[in-house]
Amino acid sequence: MFLRLVADSFGRRPRHKLLTGAALALGMGVATAALSVSLDVGDRLAKEFRSLGANLLVTPQADSLPLEIGGVDYRPVNAGAYLPEADLPKLKTIFWHNNIIAFAPILEDQATVFVDVPSANLNSLRSYVTLHPAEPRPVSIIGTWAQHKVSLSDGSTFVTGIDKTNPWWQVEGRWFNETSSECLVGQALARRMGLHVGQRIFLGGSGPHVILRSSLPEFLVTGILTTESSEDQAVILPLSAAQKLSERPGQYRNLYVSALTKPEDDFGRRDPKTMNAADLERWSCSPYVSSIAYSIKQVLPGADVRVIRRVAEGEGQILTRVRMLLWLVTGAALLAAALAVGASSAASVIERRTEIGLMKALGAGSGTVGFLLAAEQLLLAFVGGGTGYALGIVLARLLGERIFGAAPEPSAIVFLVIVALAIGVTLLGSAIPLRRASRYEPAPILRGE
Amino acid sequence: MASLRTANRAMFWRIIRRLLGANRGRLFVMLLALGAGAAVTSALLNLQIDAKRRLTTEFRAFGPNILITPGPDPQRTWSPTLPDSLVASVASALPGKDVNAVGFLYVFSNVRVGKLHGPGPYDDPSKLPLRAVIVGYSSEAFLHLLPHGTLEASQPLGYKTPLCYIGASVALRLKANARDSIALNPWNDCFVQEVDTYGGPEDSQIFVDLETAQRIAGLPGAISLVEARISGTSQQVEEATRAVQRQIPGADVRAVRQFTEGEAKIYNRISGLLTATVGIVLLLTGLCVMAAMTNVAMERKMDVGLMKAIGGSMRRVLRLFLAEAALLGLAGGVIGAALGIFLSIGLGKAVFGVAARPRLIVYPVAVVLTVIVAILSAFPLRRLASIRPASVFRGEA
Numbered sequence: 018m019f020l021r022l023v024a025d026s027f028g029r030r031p032r033h034k035l036l037t038g039a040a041l042a043l044g045m046g047v048a049t050a051a052l053s054v055s056l057d058v059g060d061r062l063a064k065e066f067r068s069l070g071a072n073l074l075v076t077p078q079a080d081s082l083p084l085e086i087g088g089v090d091y092r093p094v095n096a097g098a099y100l101p102e103a104d105l106p107k108l109k110t111i112f113w114h115n116n117i118i119a120f121a122p123i124l125e126d127q128a129t130v131f132v133d134v135p136s137a138n139l140n141s142l143r144s145y146v147t148l149h150p151a152e153p154r155p156v157s158i159i160g161t162w163a164q165h166k167v168s169l170s171d172g173s174t175f176v177t178g179i180d181k182t183n184p185w186w187q188v189e190g191r192w193f194n195e196t197s198s199e200c201l202v203g204q205a206l207a208r209r210m211g212l213h214v215g216q217r218i219f220l221g222g223s224g225p226h227v228i229l230r231s232s233l234p235e236f237l238v239t240g241i242l243t244t245e246s247s248e249d250q251a252v253i254l255p256l257s258a259a260q261k262l263s264e265r266p267g268q269y270r271n272l273y274v275s276a277l278t279k280p281e282d283d284f285g286r287r288d289p290k291t292m293n294a295a296d297l298e299r300w301s302c303s304p305y306v307s308s309i310a311y312s313i314k315q316v317l318p319g320a321d322v323r324v325i326r327r328v329a330e331g332e333g334q335i336l337t338r339v340r341m342l343l344w345l346v347t348g349a350a351l352l353a354a355a356l357a358v359g360a361s362s363a364a365s366v367i368e369r370r371t372e373i374g375l376m377k378a379l380g381a382g383s384g385t386v387g388f389l390l391a392a393e394q395l396l397l398a399f400v401g402g403g404t405g406y407a408l409g410i411v412l413a414r415l416l417g418e419r420i421f422g423a424a425p426e427p428s429a430i431v432f433l434v435i436v437a438l439a440i441g442v443t444l445l446g447s448a449i450p451l452r453r454a455s456r457y458e459p460a461p462i463l464r465g466e
Numbered sequence: 467m468a469s470l471r472t473a474n475r476a477m478f479w480r481i482i483r484r485l486l487g488a489n490r491g492r493l494f495v496m497l498l499a500l501g502a503g504a505a506v507t508s509a510l511l512n513l514q515i516d517a518k519r520r521l522t523t524e525f526r527a528f529g530p531n532i533l534i535t536p537g538p539d540p541q542r543t544w545s546p547t548l549p550d551s552l553v554a555s556v557a558s559a560l561p562g563k564d565v566n567a568v569g570f571l572y573v574f575s576n577v578r579v580g581k582l583h584g585p586g587p588y589d590d591p592s593k594l595p596l597r598a599v600i601v602g603y604s605s606e607a608f609l610h611l612l613p614h615g616t617l618e619a620s621q622p623l624g625y626k627t628p629l630c631y632i633g634a635s636v637a638l639r640l641k642a643n644a645r646d647s648i649a650l651n652p653w654n655d656c657f658v659q660e661v662d663t664y665g666g667p668e669d670s671q672i673f674v675d676l677e678t679a680q681r682i683a684g685l686p687g688a689i690s691l692v693e694a695r696i697s698g699t700s701q702q703v704e705e706a707t708r709a710v711q712r713q714i715p716g717a718d719v720r721a722v723r724q725f726t727e728g729e730a731k732i733y734n735r736i737s738g739l740l741t742a743t744v745g746i747v748l749l750l751t752g753l754c755v756m757a758a759m760t761n762v763a764m765e766r767k768m769d770v771g772l773m774k775a776i777g778g779s780m781r782r783v784l785r786l787f788l789a790e791a792a793l794l795g796l797a798g799g800v801i802g803a804a805l806g807i808f809l810s811i812g813l814g815k816a817v818f819g820v821a822a823r824p825r826l827i828v829y830p831v832a833v834v835l836t837v838i839v840a841i842l843s844a845f846p847l848r849r850l851a852s853i854r855p856a857s858v859f860r861g862e863a
Contacts (some may be wrong), residue, residue, distance in 0.1 A: 040757045047753075048744050058739065065735055069528070069728040074665050082639050084599055085667040086572045087535070087691070245723040246533075266599055281839050286615075323634070325665035330613040331527030338524060342513075342817045346743045349506045353750035356499055420738040 023393055034397065035235040037376070041401030041439060042408055048351050049409020049435050054416050055343040057425035062339060063277045063332075065421070067118060071182045071273035072328040073310055075100070078321045080270075088247025089157060090125060099124075099268035100320055102256070106327040107316040108274070109169050113309045116277040119181030121162050122269035124259045127155040130252065131219035131233060151218075153274060157192070157251040158220065160259020160269075163192040179253075184275045189216040190240030193255055200254035204243045214238055220252065220262060234258065272320075274313065278306040280333035280340075306333075351438065359446025378459040387451050394443045402439030406432050478786065485769075485790050492762070493794075496755055500798025500836055501805065505745055508806030508832035509813055515809075515825050520818045521733055522697045523564075528725040529613050530693035531703055532567075532710065537718045547571070547688035548717060550676065553604050556694055559713035560706050567694035568611050569604035571676060573683035579640040580647045580655075587649035597641055599671045600650055602679020604689065611695055612668060618661040620644035628678050630656035633669035637661045650674065650714040651682050700730040748839055755843040759791070763846050764809025770850045771858035780851050789845045793838025799833035806832060 027034050077098035084091040100122075108117055130151045162178035169175055180192055193199035202212050212218065219233040242253055260266050279285070285305035291298055301308045306329045310322040369390075376386055409431075414424040483571060486493055494658060534556065536546035553569040576595035580587035609631070630648060632640075637658075642648060646658050656674050680686050696706045703721050711719040773783050807824050 040753060043753050044750065047750055051743070051746055054739070054742070062732070062735065065732055066728070067730055070724055082596060082598055083637060083667065083670045084574060084597065086599060087671065091574070165549075183724070185727050201788075245720050245724075246585065323663065323665045323669065324615075326527045326613040326615055326663065327666060329665070330615075331525060331529075334527050335524050338817050339739075342736075342813075343739065345813060345816065346510065346740075347748060349743075353502060353506070353747055355728075356495075356502065356750075369613065416742050420735060420742060 019389065019392075022033060022389055023396065026393055027096040027396075038397055038401045038404070041443065042404040043401050044355075044404025044442075045435050045439050046412055048362065048438060049406050049431060050412035050416055051347045051351065052434060053409065053413040053425045053428065053431050054322065054420075055347040056428065056431065056457040057413075057417065058343055058421075059336065059340055060277070061417075061421045061423065061425075062336060064118075066274050066332045066336070067277070068184050068329075069119075069328050069332065070185065070325075071119075071275045072278065072306055072325050072342040073274040073276060073313065074316060074321070074323050074325050074330065075272035075274060075313065075320050077270065078319050080321075085187070093129065097270065098319075099265055099270055100272070100317065102260075102267045102269055104274070104317050106167050106169055106175075108313060109167070109175055111312045111316055112308075113276065113304055114311055116304050116309060117274060118277060119177045119275040121165075121177065121179040121273050122180045122256060123179075123271040124160040124256055124263065124265065124269045125157050125271075126160070126259060126263040128158045128220040128252070128262060129153075129155045130206075131221060132210070132212075133217070151212075156206060157247070157260060159251050160251045160262075161253065162256055163195065163343030165195055165256075179273070182275045183244070185244070187243040188240040189243070190238075193239050193253075195255040195257065198234065198236050198258065199239045200252055200258075201240045201242045202238050203249040203251045203253070204241055205249040207238075207241050208253065212238055214240060218252070220254075234262065240342065272317075274322075276306065276309045276328070277304065278309060278332070279304045281305050281307065281329075281335075355438065355445075359442050374459040383456075389442065390447065390451055394447050395440060398439040398443040399436065401443075402436045406435050433464075478789075481786060482793065485766075485786070486793070489765070495564035495800070496794055497798050499751055499755050500795055501802035503747055503839065504799040504802025504832050504836040505805040505809050506747045507751075507835060508803045508828050509810035510740055510744045510747065511784070511828045511832060512792075512806070512810040512825055513813055513817070514686075514737060514744070515828065516814060516818075516823060517736060517740060520814075521736065522699060522729070524818070525725070525729045526610075526695055527613050528699060528729070530611055530695050531697060531725055532694040532707055533720050533722055534692040534694070534710065534714065535718045537716050547685060547690055548692070550604060550680075550687050550689045552689070552714060553692055555713055556692060556710055560696065561711045563706065564697045565694060566607050566611050567692055568608040569676065569689035569692045570608070571679045571683060571685065571688060572671075572690045573600050573602070573679055573685075574846070575600050575651050575682055577640070577651075577672065578649045579642045580649065582643070582645045582647075587647065587655070593854055596636075598636055599667075600670075600679055600682060601671045601673050602676035602683075602689070603673055604676045608673065608693075611693060612664060614662040614664045614668070616660055616662050620643040620657070620659055622659075628654075628656045628675050629659040631660045631662055631673040632658055633664040634661060635669050635670040636672055648672065649714075650678065654664045654678055654682055667711055694835035699733065700726040735806075749836060751836070751840045752843045754847060755791075755794075755840055759844050760846040762787075763849050766850065767853055767858050770853050771855040774853065775855040775859070784847065784851070787850070788841060788844055789822075791840045791844035791847075792837055795835065798840065799836030802834045802836060803829040 079098040081092060081097045083097075089331050105120070105122060108114070108120055111117070132151045133149075151261075163180050164176060167175045167177060178192075180186065180188075188201060190201075193201055193395065200218070202210075202218070207213065208438060217236045218236050218238060220236060221233040236252075236254060236258070242248060256269065260268060284296075284300065285307060287296075287300070289300060289311055292300060300309065306324050310324055314320060314322045359427060373386055373390075376389075377383075381389075409453045410427050413427075417424040534548070534552070548569070550569050550571075552568050556567040557565045574597060577598050577600070578587040578593065578595045580589070590594065617637070622629075627647070630650075632642060632648070636642070640648070642658055642661070644658050644661055647655050648658060649655050650672070654674075656678065680688060694710075696703055700721075703726050707719050707721045711717075740754050763774070770783055774780070806829070810824065
């Protein structure tokens with residue numbers, strides 16, 4: 018009988034139920050969208066922040082003190098320590114390997130740039146065999162990776178390089194291909210030396226002024242690099258070529274790592290050496306920038322890993338603020354959704370006064386009536402909540418794509434929260450009118466007063 | 467004729483009053499929904515306008531965004547410098563802007579450390595000096611300019627000896643701690659005030675006041691470069707860069723691309739999120755009012771039937787209900803916007819740590835939006851048009 022009454026109520030007044038269900042579905046849909054976007058937004062923004070560049074710097078522990086001014090290291094070339102390139106794939110084996118989105122090793126040196134002698138000045142035969150330095154002073158050369166394929170121990174490959182860690186570097190032309198003898202030239206250097214894309218340059222130590230063409234490695238300029246900083250004055254070439262030029266095979270000096278992190282709180286800033294075992298475990302299981310630095314240090318022997326404060330600090334502050342803002346806003350949206358759903362379920366109870374009156378006149382107790390109505394509302398909450406969730410996922414996709422260019426993943430937690438919320442607000446919304454309904458005297462209602 | 471219209475109008479308002487007063491509970495729910503919607507909308511709109519300013523202030527943590535270096539130098543001197551009076555002219559080139567400009571002078575020197583309550587810098591002749599970069603700063607504001615973490619700090623010592631701030635790598639190599647003294651060269655000492663970590667070249671530098679650095683370098687009145695932080699969007703930074711360049715034609719003024727581009731991107735994302743939220747909140751407010759209005763439509767069948775029966779045209783009846791909705795929207799909007807002022811202060815404090823400055827333009831916009839939402843959500847009342855008085859009075863429908 019009970020089930021028949023519920024089924025009958027749905028069958029008899031499909032439009033009313035549809036209306037309440039629609040309000041519920043819409044409210045819950047909007048709540049789903051708000052919730053999934055804000056659950057996802059931290060990760061999206063963290064990714065966005067990676068456009069600011071690497072947040073970790075790896076240097077050799079045994080290194081001598083860098084004498085760096087304005088991006089140029091004034092140490093003698095043979096001073097200082099280096100790290101082995103062969104260790105780098107280990108970065109993708111640490112606990113936080115999924116958080117490491119890019120890394121690029123750097124090897125810097127100095128070299129003189131030689132170009133073809135313009136044939137007008139000298140006789141044509143000599144220009145075939147000799148080169149002239151473009152400038153007497155040597156320039157910085159930076160060996161690094163670009164679109165470099167790292168083979169990992171599990172057989173997969175990971176493509177990374179300086180183009181990923183420093184996305185603000187603008188290349189006019191294209192990046193060098195690591196397998197062929199190609200390079201990029203900084204914008205200021207290119208202007209000064211009159212270099213252009215497609216030209217061939219030769220790199221060598223500061224030797225005699227005229228040098229044999231065949232004795233120097235030749236590089237094709239594939240692009241002009243603009244960074245608005247010291248790299249504008251340098252030649253950027255594949256790491257392997259730089260290692261050959263500076264006679265440091267398989268070595269690099271600095272490594273930039275770009276990692277997705279959680280904003281540091283007071284706990285994250287603590288020194289791991291002063292923690293007890295439980296705290297240390299909790300600390301190393303949160304992707305704080307310092308705990309990622311700590312786990313990188315453990316796989317790269319002899320390396321010192323430091324947080325680039327300039328990037329990490331600002332990122333942490335802004336992420337914390339934006340997250341808080343979004344939680345507040347999501348809270349407001351959930352509250353508004355609850356209010357909307359509550360109001361509509363209240364309306365549906367008030368509407369059925371006559372029916373309640375009749376049931377009571379036929380001998381139903383307040384409890385039975387309340388139970389029946391609550392069961393109907395629950396059924397509605399399930400259906401409405403489910404539809405709302407589906408609707409909300411679509412809405413979240415639209416919003417996510419508009420704002421971040423990527424849709425948030427549907428998550429089971431959101432579904433559970435939404436169904437619970439739907440049940441909660443429908444029951445809460447109908448509680449007050451139900452209480453009133455249970456106090457109805459059947460006679461005046463049936464008389465239509 | 468005039469008196470009839472006056473009477474009509476008086477009747478109109480009387481009916482509206484009665485309609486509003488009929489169900490206090492529902493009136494409260496609708497006002498609550500509209501008020502909450504208006505409050506959240508105005509607070510978020512306010513926050514959105516304010517967020518621009520706040521976030522650009524927040525971006526301060528990214529360090530300097532303008533770099534001024536000596537321009538191309540025809541004589542090709544080995545170490546070109548700038549006059550230290552330039553620092554002041556950066557601020558004067560940008561009147562009314564929040565500028566933090568610091569001049570730096572770089573000089574190499576061999577340094578030694580002397581421990582607190584221990585051997586002095588020259589007590590152990592076997593110890594070799596360390597070659598390091600000494601950086602003179604024109605103002606202590608450089609600590610706010612360059613983001614860092616402090617590893618060790620000493621109480622202010624109050625001696626006449628200059629203070630220095632040393633990078634983590636220097637401290638490690640020298641085995642120096644806060645309050646140790648460092649001999650920058652045989653004639654200049656300093657006390658270590660702080661050991662800081664930057665994650666950049668600053669880690670291997672020793673920061674002292676500009677005069678000491680100039681004395682060590684033998685370059686009185688000279689600086690190597692100026693780093694400055696100007697709060698603003700990337701366009702504002704670009705404009706500021708041009709303004710400074712005009713003021714100082716000899717130097718090379720550049721915006722630091724790494725951060726200005728990223729900042730603009732992040733700002734756009736956040737602003738898009740806030741706009742989406744305002745839309746969501748308005749939609750939800752509409753839903754809430756619509757639910758209440760559906761309720762109203764059910765309850766008022768009798769009233770409408772009666773109105774129609776005594777000759778009210780459907781247009782006039784609907785106008786009555788729309789006026790009611792608009793009035794509700796106006797009341798909810800005004801109450802909500804007033805609450806929104808406090809809400810935006812609270813939100814601003816919670817999110818950015820500082821109260822958002824109220825913008826007057828936001829409140830009328832929020833009220834108008836709420837009225838529009840209220841009128842649009844009176845849509846369910848359309849069903850009243852199909853009511854036939856006779857069947858209502860017979861108790862069918």
